[in-house]
Amino acid sequence: MSLTDENEQNTSDSTLEAGEFEKVLSTLELAAADARESGDYLSYSTVLDICASDPTGFSNAEKEQILSHILGALTTDKEMTAEIGWDLPALLISYIDSDYDFVGPVRKAPGVYKVLKIFEVLAIEGNSKELFLKSTELLSTIKITDSPTENQENAEKFYDLKVYCLFELINSCLRRIHTLYPSKFLAMTMTSFINSIYINKVRYSNDFLWKRLYTFARNYTRPPLPDSTDLPAEELAKINEDEDYLQRKLLTAFLTEAINRFLVLETVGFAVDFFNYLQRMSPANAKYTNNFQLDMPVFDRLYELALSFDLDLTSSFRDFMKSSSELIDSIAYTQDSEDDATAKLVEFVVTDYQNNFCSSLISSEATAITDSLGGTLNLFTYSIAHSKVFDKVDVSIKSAVDMAIRLIVPGIVHSNFIYRGQHDVAIFWCWYAVHMSSKNGRDPTSEVGAIPKVVLMSFFQALLFATVSCSSNSYFRYVTLTLLTRFLSLASEDVSFNFIVNTLRECPYQNVKAAIVGVLKELSIKDKVIMDDLAESMSHAKISKEDSKNKGDSIPPPLPSRQNKAGVKYINLTEQRVNDVFALIDMCMSEAFTDGETGPYLNGQILPTLQAYLNFLFLVRNEKFIKGQRYQDVVDKVQKHIKGVEENAGDETSSSLGGIGILKVTVERLTL
Structure with missing residues (x-):
């Protein structure tokens, strides 16, 4: 098979054959035309679900054509947009995913610009309340792992783009919903964003979402009131006052809880x-x-x-x-x-x-x-x-x-x-x-x-x-x-x-x-740092203005000086404490050198702790209760264990022998 044949075969495995895609596009165009003529927009929505709900079967160019078709259909028929627009965000959001590597500007990512244009049409001509409900529901459920890319960082960027698109749509819908009770819609927006953070904890960076949080909270404006209402003016004023208070409380709750959620796995520093x-x-x-x-x-x-x-x-x-x-x-x-x-x-x-x-x-x-x-x-x-x-x-x-x-x-x-x-x-x-x-x-x-x-x-x-x-x-x-x-x-x-x-x-x-x-x-x-008694007492001395006048220019009291008291340690190694330390070393050695099915081996996970103990012993080797036979016994035990592991490994390569080499260097230091 030639290289060209292989490329064609690979392409056909991941996308539709050219002829099949033309049939899909033709089917969509016919369905749109029938819907405009008959007014049965639900049928067109059904055809979209059947033919275009899985963008992974299309190439980037084919996805662009499908998005162009949808954009054209909605732009030319406002009634269609109002009737079925609420059902489109869930279908369209998956078109943002692609094989784009984000080396260039985001606007060059396949599908993103067209999806934004479609969302713009939906925001202007769609049913604002239904679109709002569907968009907040979708924001609560999208995951970083929805993206087919194996690159985690790129998957996060696609997720960020989806959040941006949905947030823009939600914001636009909020401005068009006429309601006496805007706090209800604000609470739904906040909850969807918090839920999205919660189910997408593991991330390289939350920078984009931090900015979305700030932008939304800063720019939020109350949705418009209904054009008319039968409520008395006094009752309407009371509702407006309560709603203003609720919205402010919701915004502060949203701001603080989002910050808290962002920092589950992250530290500010x-x-x-x-x-x-x-x-x-x-x-x-x-x-x-x-x-x-x-x-x-x-x-x-x-x-x-x-x-x-x-x-x-x-x-x-x-x-x-x-x-x-x-x-x-x-x-x-x-x-x-x-x-x-x-x-x-x-x-x-x-x-x-x-x-x-x-x-x-x-x-x-x-x-x-x-x-x-x-x-x-x-x-x-x-x-x-x-x-x-x-x-x-x-x-x-x-x-x-x-x-x-x-x-x-x-x-x-x-x-x-x-x-x-x-x-x-x-x-x-x-x-x-x-x-x-x-x-x-x-x-x-x-x-x-x-x-x-x-x-x-x-x-x-x-x-x-x-x-x-x-x-x-x-x-x-x-x-x-x-x-x-x-x-x-x-x-x-x-x-x-x-x-x-x-x-x-x-x-x-x-x-x-x-x-x-x-x-x-x-x-x-280390010698203990102790505050000098004289400096400490002088640091608490009080000199009144009266004293200053009588004594002229006086020398200010010295700041507390801290001195190392030779021989006074933070922890003195008493006999009982030394006994405890040697018991810990014995326990560590028994965990580090284990008898397996094939004989003794060194547990690499315990090695750093054992090395730390041996280095500690070397530094305190001249202490009263450490020097002498007890110190030598530890050295002898470690050397015996090392010999046993080496003999067991023989000429075979053992994963523990690398650790044995490191340990031998440490033991050699102990014998100096």
Whole structure:
């Protein structure tokens, strides 16, 4: 078969033969002509469904011809458009999909321009109410996966185009619907858009949808009133007043809930940006994690729009902070045992999350319209994080911990409660609180020490879970893990060490255990930073104006200086703690070296944790309870296991041998 024959064969496999397509087009034209003559427009709609409902059977050129035919038929017969237009969006929307690679401008994508032109005709001449109902229904159901393309990024772009087309049609229809109760139609529009976000969570980018949200909310205008009504003027005025209020409430609920939904799997970057800011401000001129800086113009516009809708974001945040502390304190200071208090704490925050974060825009009894707490928190956090204005709200470390527990812990119980955007908010405010505590002359160690143990341990679990659940975002993971290390350094030795040991013993996520061993290493080898007593007392000294006049130009009190106290570690390796560490190492070795059907092999998933333990041992090898025989026993055991895996593999290539090579390098270091 020649190359030309192969191309023709491939074409015929995916599209109709030329003669068959001509028959399809001829059938459509005859059906349109018959409909115009007889007035039986429903028959023409049926023929369209039969002949043109599956665009995948046509080439791009053929799809253009079909769309041109439909456009011509509707343009020349307004009555046809009014009669069957409501049935066309579902058929036409699939014509947007193609093999276009989006290298050029969108207007060159096959079918898109013609579909928009048809929608324009429908918007002008179609039955506005029926079109609105069908379009909102369609917007609620279209999915990224509807596109036949295997390229996920392109599939998302086709989805964005479909949303654009439908939103334009919905907007146009809204302007033509004469009604006394526009809130009903606005609520339907909002619900369809929120549903579309919900069923299309996994995306490379939501930039386009962010802009559609802003544009719709900003440009929304009330649909026109009926031309005439029998209602008295007083009753009509009351209806209009109520409807104006309802529409404003719906718009704020829509704005905040859409933001909340966008950020289920996405983070804005509050925490990473603030962490970089702290590093840039560091007197040591620390090298910061990355070059990320918070810059999201559409969020600026959404924030300004929220203010124009009279949303009191500051008050909402203060209320959330206050209610978070009240919720946590109601459990933390009871006489329950630690286990009972922890269980009750989890139960309370999950119930609270269901009531305050998972509620719908409109209550099930249709008695209230609620703004999304998650969206409101993100808007307020953005205003602080982006402006770097830190005197707007005072957040103590305890308050930040309470908010973090409330936002993150529910996700540990059920995956439906994992909102990465809310994790981002929580981590930002924790870093903010630690920074402001030091900046305002408070002692972070004392603040953390005053937090009840059950609360602190739940908070550590929350940070650990945030690290695990956002593992794909390496920057956020690093910033969260660093925050956990910071809080462990501020907490008492016993609390910190017990948390680390329990995590290494019980945590089911191997990808975080190596990092936790690294945290143990940092806290065990670094000298503790302690505020100098004299500098601390002087920093609290008050000099009155009277004193200034008497003493002339006085030297201001020195700022608190922080010094490393040699020999004082964040976690001292006592005999009992060393025993716990060696027990953990033994457990890790038994998990790493396993006897399979063919003999011993190295579990590659456990390897990073084992390496972390061995590196930790090397750094603390001279500690009193580590040096000597116990240290050597670990080295001997690892070498014995390595030898067993190598002998079992023989001359065969084993997937574990690559890890063995890495491990041997680590062990060689231990023997130096």
